[in-house]
Amino acid sequence: MANPFPDTLRTYIRAGYPILYVVTSEEDRAIELVGRAISEGEPRRKLHIWSVSRGLCTTDFKVVDRKTADPKRVLPFLLELNEPGLFILEDFHSFLDERTPVGALAIRQLRDLVGPFKATRKTVVLLSPVLKIPPELEKDITVLDLEMPDEEELAAVLGDTVEQMKDNPRVDLNLEGDAREKIVKALSGLTRAEAENALAKVIVTNSRIDPEDVDLLLTEKEQIIRKSGTLEYYAAPERFGSVGGLDALKSWLRVRGRAFSEAARLFGLPNPRGLLLVGVPGCGKSLTAKAVAAEWKMPLLNSTSAKCSVAWWDSRKRTCVAP
Ligand SMILES: Nc1ncnc2c1ncn2[C@@H]1O[C@H](COP(=O)(O)OP(=O)(O)OP(=O)(O)O)[C@@H](O)[C@H]1O
Numbered sequence: 001m002a003n004p005f006p007d008t009l010r011t012y013i014r015a016g017y018p019i020l021y022v023v024t025s026e027e028d029r030a031i032e033l034v035g036r037a038i039s040e041g042e043p044r045r046k047l048h049i050w051s052v053s054r055g056l057c058t059t060d061f062k063v064v065d066r067k068t069a070d071p072k073r074v075l076p077f078l079l080e081l082n083e084p085g086l087f088i089l090e091d092f093h094s095f096l097d098e099r100t101p102v103g104a105l106a107i108r109q110l111r112d113l114v115g116p117f118k119a120t121r122k123t124v125v126l127l128s129p130v131l132k133i134p135p136e137l138e139k140d141i142t143v144l145d146l147e148m149p150d151e152e153e154l155a156a157v158l159g160d161t162v163e164q165m166k167d168n169p170r171v172d173l174n175l176e177g178d179a180r181e182k183i184v185k186a187l188s189g190l191t192r193a194e195a196e197n198a199l200a201k202v203i204v205t206n207s208r209i210d211p212e213d214v215d216l217l218l219t220e221k222e223q224i225i226r227k228s229g230t231l232e233y234y235a236a237p238e239r240f241g242s243v244g245g246l247d248a249l250k251s252w253l254r255v256r257g258r259a260f261s262e263a264a265r266l267f268g269l270p271n272p273r274g275l276l277l278v279g280v281p282g283c284g285k286s287l288t289a290k291a292v293a294a295e296w297k298m299p300l301l302n303s304t305s306a307k308c309s310v311a312w313w314d315s316r317k318r319t320c321v322a323p
């Protein structure tokens with residue numbers, strides 16, 4: 001299913017919602033999607049972007065008025081503008097602390113523009129990686145989450161990278177068969193910028209794009225997981241070959257592994273959701289978890305905060321978690 005964000009956003013804008021709050025750390029992607037949403041649905045609205053470092057700018061970063069870099073002056077400035085518009089304010093949440101004079105003023109200024117903005121087809125979009133809404137504004141703000149890129153979007157990232165590399169004789173492109181699908185699956189769970197960086201790293205390291213590089217792509221997830229603090233990335237060199245016996249389990253896992261493919265999805269098979277390994281201490285549960293992560297080419301995570309005794313599979317982020 002395509003990303004619902006542009007449609008949802010367009011609906012709110014058309015319905016005249018004056019203040020939207022988009023929670024995401026992917027600023028560039030959000031700005032692109034907002035731009036696309038208004039150019040397709042509300043072309044008369046002009047898009048502007050504000051940040052405290054640049055002030056109010058056009059989409060090609062031309063400063064509209066330097067004094068708007070002052071957060072106290074930007075909202076009155078927007079109120080005075082005469083044309084329909086959509087104004088993205090980056091990280092404006094840091095000026096919405098009601099305990100500070102700047103925060104109290106900004107909250108009041110935002111409330112003041114609710115009525116006029118509805119009447120003049122103007123919308124403010126607060127773009128921020130964290131959700132921080134003072135109680136005074138709760139009723140006036142509508143919150144939207146920007147989903148992580150789906151496989152279609154990640155396939156486009158891969159397509160762009162391949163396009164850039166196709167005339168480079170020093171880079172081998174091996175994208176026959178289901179190679180693209182394997183690479184896109186390994187990229188899922190990454191933001192668009194992270195996916196671009198991960199592919200660039202593979203190209204710099206191996207001078208190629210090849211499904212054999214999936215392991216290298218997975219190490220990019222290690223970074224993200226490390227930053228989260230609660231989970232630990234677990235490098236799992238074991239393969240099924242190192243697990244003795246357990247033949248029925250191994251062959252079941254091999255068959256179920258194929259259920260992650262695009263062909264299986266088109267056939268109507270659901271993504272495998274989870275697996276509970278139960279057994280006496282030392283019987284090979286952890287070893288099997290490591291081997292299956294390697295077999296399915298997915299990252300294995302270890303819970304650091306809680307001593308959990310369940311291994312599970314997170315189908316959205318495509319990760320295995322094991323004790
Ligand atoms: N089927 C097996 N084949 C090869 N080695 C095995 C097998 N089962 C267990 N082992 C070995 O026994 C040791 C303990 O295995 P493992 O850590 O996987 O057990 P566990 O079931 O996770 O135990 P616990 O319940 O204590 O977490 C490891 O060194 C592992 O390599």
Ligand SMILES: [Mg+2]
Pocket residue numbers: 285286287323
């Ligand atoms: Mg164990």
